[in-house]
Amino acid sequence: MTRPEAMGLLLTTIARLITGAQGHWKGCPPKAEQRIYFANHQSHLDWVLIWAALPKDLRSVTRPIAAKDYWTSGRFKHWLTREVFNAVYVNRQRTDDQDPLEPLAEALKRGDSLVIFPEGTRSNKGLPMPFKSGLYHLAEQFPQVQLIPAWIDNVQRVMPKGEVVPVPILCTVTFGAPMQLQPGEDKRAFLERARNAVVGLRPGGERDAPAQRSAA
Amino acid sequence: MSFIETLRALFDPLRRLDGSQQVQLLFVVLFGVLLTISAYAAMRTVREEDAEGDALRERFHRELRAVWVTAVIFWLAWVSGTVGATLLFGIVSFLAFREYITLLKTRASDHRSLLLAFFVVLPLQFVLVGSGDFGMFSVFIPVYVFIAIPVVSALAGDPERFLERNAKIQWGIMVCIYGLSHAPALLLLNLPKASGKGAFLLFLLVMVAATAQIAQELASRRLRRRPVARQIDRSFSYAALGVGVLAAAVVGVVLAWTTLGFKVPQALAMSMIAAASGAFGEFVMRALKKDAGVRHWGNAASVTGAVGLLDRVAPICFAAPVFFHSVVWYFQLRP
Numbered sequence: 208m209t210r211p212e213a214m215g216l217l218l219t220t221i222a223r224l225i226t227g228a229q230g231h232w233k234g235c236p237p238k239a240e241q242r243i244y245f246a247n248h249q250s251h252l253d254w255v256l257i258w259a260a261l262p263k264d265l266r267s268v269t270r271p272i273a274a275k276d277y278w279t280s281g282r283f284k285h286w287l288t289r290e291v292f293n294a295v296y297v298n299r300q301r302t303d304d305q306d307p308l309e310p311l312a313e314a315l316k317r318g319d320s321l322v323i324f325p326e327g328t329r330s331n332k333g334l335p336m337p338f339k340s341g342l343y344h345l346a347e348q349f350p351q352v353q354l355i356p357a358w359i360d361n362v363q364r365v366m367p368k369g370e371v372v373p374v375p376i377l378c379t380v381t382f383g384a385p386m387q388l389q390p391g392e393d394k395r396a397f398l399e400r401a402r403n404a405v406v407g408l409r410p411g412g413e414r415d416a417p418a419q420r421s422a423a
Numbered sequence: 424m425s426f427i428e429t430l431r432a433l434f435d436p437l438r439r440l441d442g443s444q445q446v447q448l449l450f451v452v453l454f455g456v457l458l459t460i461s462a463y464a465a466m467r468t469v470r471e472e473d474a475e476g477d478a479l480r481e482r483f484h485r486e487l488r489a490v491w492v493t494a495v496i497f498w499l500a501w502v503s504g505t506v507g508a509t510l511l512f513g514i515v516s517f518l519a520f521r522e523y524i525t526l527l528k529t530r531a532s533d534h535r536s537l538l539l540a541f542f543v544v545l546p547l548q549f550v551l552v553g554s555g556d557f558g559m560f561s562v563f564i565p566v567y568v569f570i571a572i573p574v575v576s577a578l579a580g581d582p583e584r585f586l587e588r589n590a591k592i593q594w595g596i597m598v599c600i601y602g603l604s605h606a607p608a609l610l611l612l613n614l615p616k617a618s619g620k621g622a623f624l625l626f627l628l629v630m631v632a633a634t635a636q637i638a639q640e641l642a643s644r645r646l647r648r649r650p651v652a653r654q655i656d657r658s659f660s661y662a663a664l665g666v667g668v669l670a671a672a673v674v675g676v677v678l679a680w681t682t683l684g685f686k687v688p689q690a691l692a693m694s695m696i697a698a699a700s701g702a703f704g705e706f707v708m709r710a711l712k713k714d715a716g717v718r719h720w721g722n723a724a725s726v727t728g729a730v731g732l733l734d735r736v737a738p739i740c741f742a743a744p745v746f747f748h749s750v751v752w753y754f755q756l757r758p
Contacts (some may be wrong), residue, residue, distance in 0.1 A: 227521075367531035374537040375517070377525040 211290035215266070218291070222259040226252070226365055226378040230260030233408065234384030235355060237262050241320055244269070244382070245342055246357035247335040247405055248324035250366055252373065253359050257322055258292070260380040267293070269320040272311065274299050295321065308344055315349050325401065331363050335405060338398040346388040346397065353385040356401065358408035381408040434681045445682050446622050450498055457494060461487060497629070501622050506553060509607045513549040515736060520545065520599035522733045526715040527591050532581035536572050536589070540596055544568050548604050555611050564601045569593060602740035605747040612756065614683065623682045628746050631675045631694045632701035632738040639667030639702055655710045664702055671698030697746045704741025708733065
């Protein structure tokens with residue numbers, strides 16, 4: 208076992224011990240297809256939780272997005288995101304000559320799957336904030352890639368704002384049915400629909416829309 | 424008295440074995456029974472391929488797996504001695520408490536209290552058990568933690584629902600940590616005439632609690648009596664409870680008399696205490712679940728993804744301290 212693999216195992220073990228990190232595949236089975244998972248974002252732990260909830264063979268091809276300035280600033284942070292998570296780095300500062308989505312598009316062209324948090328930042332108000340348009344542009348450019356909504360539940364209780372030590376509380380990641388950009392659908396409508404798909408996966412939210420039986 | 428004589432003749436060779444041999448035999452029998460059931464179940468799955476009984480069979484297999492896991496855990500606890508047993512129950516306690524806290528909504532200002540409970544109180548309590556310091560271990564949570572938790576909570580500066588929040592945490596600590604820590608404590612008790620047989624005390628408790636649970640479940644299905652508290656549990660009735668406790672008492676008497684050298688009335692009283700407190704403990708846990716808004720367990724419908732461990736250990740959580748302290752009191756054991 209290499210050092211990054213050991214680190215990955217350690218992190219998933221901790222995530223399991225603290226949160227259970229249970230993945231509920233309600234709308235789709237965990238399969239090795241090219242996918243973009245998009246989820247609500249409440250805590251720093253969100254990515255690790257999704258990662259731990261994925262089956263082991265999907266982890267190596269499913270990549271997070273990391274802010275380049277922050278995650279490459281220290282040796283350990285850089286090593287962690289590069290070697291363990293295989294993160295896609297993006298620039299937070301917008302420059303006119305470069306599309307900020309270009310690194311993402313490159314990763315998708317290589318056949319990798321991505322996990323994105325379309326709110327753009329962490330929110331702790333319960334319901335997610337409006338989605339940023341990146342998801343729409345990716346859906347437009349890569350119609351063959353499955354878009355999987357996911358809801359991460361309870362994680363804000365594990366580590367409230369300002370705390371550093373997590374409290375052990377069970378969390379779940381619920382993966383919904385794949386969705387696609389409809390022909391002629393405009394940006395606002397699509398982003399609203401995507402956000403509703405995420406919110407609909409909330410435990411208790413399924414009463415509004417009958418949940419599909421797990422195909423797994 | 425020929426019946427008693429026959430029984431005696433039957434069990435005498437068993438009684439003459441020493442403690443460790445008896446435990447070994449016990450596990451051989453236990454795993455033998457489990458293997459037989461599993462083999463039978465496997466054969467049934469091959470033979471019948473109808474979809475009808477599928478859900479039932481799936482549930483049965485899940486339960487069977489849980490029994491296997493429990494049996495293996497107990498075997499490991501016994502093989503690894505005091506330290507191992509304490510550690511194993513410490514882990515079970517951690518998982519149960521995690522589930523309990525997940526169910527009850529806590530506020531952000533409870534964070535420090537919860538950290539204290541999970542990472543200080545829980546390990547300390549099990550270290551106290553392992554060290555055999557029964558005086559301290561009995562009072563550590565009711566006395567010291569009882570003041571520490573509200574102090575930490577008050578320091579967080581949030582007066583909202585203060586009593587309720589602290590009561591929740593303190594109650595969870597009592598049930599999941601204090602209660603469960605009495606299970607390994609049984610292993611360390613030095614009984615007169617049966618020193619070093621703590622494994623049997625623990626096994627007795629678990630067997631009695633499990634028997635009571637199963638018998639009660641079966642009886643409530645058969646008898647269909649009026650439930651005592653419909654809102655909490657549709658199947659809980661005094662008749663079913665009585666059947667459960669009686670069945671547990673029979674199992675308990677046979678076990679305690681053959682292995683621990685208890686007199687029959689002693690064994691009977693102790694088994695009934697353990698069975699009744701376990702059954703009532705489970706009932707209380709149901710009320711708690713209803714309060715927390717949980718209707719179903721398991722992956723498909725649960726609110727939290729809680730795996731239902733709390734359900735399984737609830738009888739032990741309540742029965743273990745009652746059982747432990749009544750044994751200590753009755754035999755006037757000096758810790």
